[in-house]
Amino acid sequence: MLDRDRATVRFPEGFVWGAATAAYQIEGAARDDGRGPSIWDTFSRTPGKVHAGHTGDVACDHYHRYREDVALMADLGLASYRFSVAWPRIQPDGTGPVNPRGLDFYDRLVDELLGRGIDPIVTLYHWDLPQALEDRGGWTNRETAEHFAGYATAVYGRLADRVKTWTTLNEPWCSAYLGYGNGVHAPGRQDPAAVFPAIHHLLLAHGLGAQALRAAGAGTVGITVNPAAVFPSDPESAADRQAVRLVDGLHNRIFLDPLLRGGYPADMLEHAARFTDLGFLRDGDEQIIGGPVDLLGINYYAPTYVAARPGAPGGDGAYPGTEGIEFLPPVGPLTDMGWMIEPSGLTALLERLGHDYPDVPLIVTENGAAFPDRPEGDRVPDPDRIGYLDGHLRAVHDAIARGVDLRGYLVWSLLDNFEWAEGYDKRFGIVHVDYLSQRRTPKDSARWFREVIRRNGLEG
Secondary structure: OOOOOOOOEEOOOOOEEEEEOOHHHHOOOOOHHHOOOEHHHHHHOOOOOOHHHOOOOOOOOHHHHHHHHHHHHHHHOOOEEEEEOOHHHHOOOOOOOOOHHHHHHHHHHHHHHHHOOOEEEEEEEOOOOEHHHHOOOHHHOHHHHHHHHHHHHHHHHHHOOOOOEEEEEEOHHHHHHHHHHOOOOOOOOOOHHHHHHHHHHHHHHHHHHHHHHHHHOOOEEEEEEOOOOEEEOOOOOHHHHHHHHHHHHHHHHHHHHHHHOOOOOHHHHHHHOOOOOOOOOOOOHHHHHOOOOOEEEEEOOOOEEEEEOOOOOOOHHHOOOOOOEEEOOOOOOEOOOOOEOOHHHHHHHHHHHHHHOOOOOEEEEEOOOOOOOOOEOOEOOOHHHHHHHHHHHHHHHHHHHOOOOEEEEEEEOOEOOOOHHHOOOOOOOOEEEOOOOOOEEEOHHHHHHHHHHHHOEEOO
């Protein structure tokens, strides 16, 4: 466990406590009730792409066990549950007629949540693009953004009377850079020239989707990003600070500036022009992207440290054009993903966001850690996760105490699940899932989190 200052802290009245999941990671039922294939169905069946050839075909079977899972949430005292809707369940080909059986599932889920006093937070896109749209260019094709607005309208039309908070996209950085740049996520392309049109069309999808939601009457509309806390290896080095500027631009400003300031930063447009022409950027697009945002979701797991190093390969396809920059290996205690544990990075990130983009409330929509948890009888002890969460919740409290408008914290994740390219090898859940029997066992961290929620704070 982390050595942290363990003063007793209390969070503001009304602070939102919850947990988060994503459709492809937990639902299973990949062919049930008219669901079409997504890029992750295709990618996970491509040899060598996902650990041990795992797929999300069954996952946690949440599609059939959602009542059991909502009962677990209620037992934990969650006030909110963030889940994503699977676009291929609603429009199997990404366009055209809506599949009512797909919407029926989310109808049932929302009713179950509300019946247990849990507020649903809907994410419309968490990476599972219908394969038919990828076959036509995916996020490099402007039409995908336009189709997203129609999909958003369809989901809103069914759930609007009960869902108050709507999130368009989850982590467009991952979709663009990992999906189209280095290919470690679906659809698995490795083309730096495709990254920047994908970024733009993802952001345009957000803008068009937000417009459609507002036109239909939505009150709270946001987007979830995964901004990086980027630090120089040597703060006194001008070259290292310049390296931070470029990496921060590619990871943060290229998304946050058009979303929250109404336009792309000039240095990032110049950088993108090294790889592709900017013909995908049309007049009026930035105005659409920069429409009002009511809530900005923040996903944070680990900091990033960089240094200027002549000859260094840079960040590969995940950061096109960063040759000469070294991404430093993590040090100190690490999670099972090999990620550095540094809660102060979260405080620094939240303070930076509050300072640079002061007009939008924030919520931590994902934060958590993978560790190799093993059941011991009826218990699943996970002291390292408790230490991680304790440290990061204290970091969140520090940010609030310094004036950041942060409204809530959602742990990632409720359940152990399909961890994308890592398959079922990494466990992020506060509830253990036996993937053979589908038995759920709350870990010690779940019981700990329940007490945090009950107290609205942490004990010293």
